[in-house]
Amino acid sequence: MSASDILVLAETPRGNLSGMVAELLGAARSLATATGGQVIAVLLSNDGTPFVSGLQGADRIVLVNHPSLAEYSPLPFLAALQAVIQAQTPRAVLIGSTSIGWDIAPLLAARLNAPLALGCQQISIQDGQLAATCSLCGGKMLAEVRIQQAPAILMVLPGNFAPANTPGKAHLETFSPPVELSGGDSAGVVFRQWILPPPGDIDITTQTILVGVGRGIQQKENLEPIQQLAEILGGAVCASRPIVDQGWLPTTRQVGKSGMTVKPKLYLALGISGAPEHVEGMSGSDLIIAVNTDPKAPIFDIADYGVQMDLMDLVEPLTQAIQAKKAR
């Protein structure tokens, strides 16, 4: 254990190792190289053994096996991770900007009086200090921050770090937290069940053409011509979170951090600003065409083609132009 070590929380929601873990291990490796410390992966589960092969980018793997960790629940996970951190005294703790991360990272920081940085896109050591570049205001601002106090809790945005590719000789160890994980305060939140989306809607993750709509559509009635455009294209309509929050489209159509991850051949982004939470779910699309009235909208940073225009001015002529091409 050393104050130069970098600790990574390896999440396993619904029994699957999170896709972010390899990225976190990659980020941790570059930090640990600078600090001279080790990369420690922490896996909280009832039996973490099946996930060990996915953590070989670490130098050490700490397994905390306990029946109360069989399914995610904030308080036992927090108690277990806090105990690991207090035992390992790392320089930094890397946690994904995920549903679980949004519980654990801020709770941990509050309990430990530790520094917390949200939305980390870059992490490094500069002049011996931990430095991070963080996205805020929906991606419209970046903050370069410095953190002296350890451990620093860093919430990492996906898609910004190369996955760890170190072939593995990670040392495996188990840790029994000297705290109660199943009763007392930990019983304040108890996992009951997973609720899967109702069947019946189309699966947007299998569509080759998606027309994504965001806040820019302004009113539900504007969905109809956009649905016609999607039909002409042979694709489907999906949305960023505000549209789903309004109840205009079902949650099965939501793209982004808390929705689906899609990789269509064409993603036509209409009135979507490009907040990191949405981009996370669609940046792997082959071709991205974005339409937005704001020339500074972050969506133009990841789009292949951009149009600065009110989307409703474009939808009808675009539908007609495509119809004309198809009719030939």
Next chain:
Amino acid sequence: MKIAVVIRQVPDLIEPLEVDSTGKALDLSSAAFVLNESDDHALEQALLLKEKHGGSVTVLGIDFGDVDSSLYAAAAKGADQIIKLLWGDPNRTPPPQQAAPMYAEVLRPLGPDLVLVGVQAHDELDGVLPAELAVCLGWPYVGVVRGVQAANGKSLLVCKEFPGAVMAQFEVRLPAVLGILGAEQPPRYVPVSRIRAAMKTASIAEQQVAVPPEAVRVEVARLYPPAPTERAEMLTGSPEEVASRIAALLEEKGLLR
């Protein structure tokens, strides 16, 4: 059920954002402010619970921006009590670590069963208010919540959102703090006329709070808008011209079949 809701003012992202002369913070004097979106959902969720199970909704906001309007709008929607926290500096908002003890000071004597706060404010950099508040109060916490049902007098059934439209359902012991991502239905619309009426009938209770010292653990060295990457090739012209270009592009790439 006694429910408290915390609401925050955040810069309106529709408007341009500027960095102040220090180069380390937003220029709040040039920003327009709106109710934080997930706080609006927290209020809606509280009102839905009240309508279903009875009880009361108290809404709290720190004196900043246009918080009075947001508080009156909350009253117009059905909040029973609206409270403004005075902390001596209405020209900025305290960071979550500093704000949480202020809210806790007001909440403890109110004795709510449940505190709902939006899970995130887009201008937060080094703290998450609902989590800070839960630790401050010593109450259970779940964030990224998209649905709350009263199970019995002592607990709630709470749905937490995961990727792929999957929800995890938890039983949460009361009193508790929840970080709301979305309410079970969209925030209700309230006409301006009803807000104006609320301004005449409802009154904002102002409460001075003790200001804890600000512990700066994350030092901002520089704040700036991201440089345009100029990845996107911009298509210009009339809507018809742009539409024609896009259609040609799609045809060229074999996407029109």
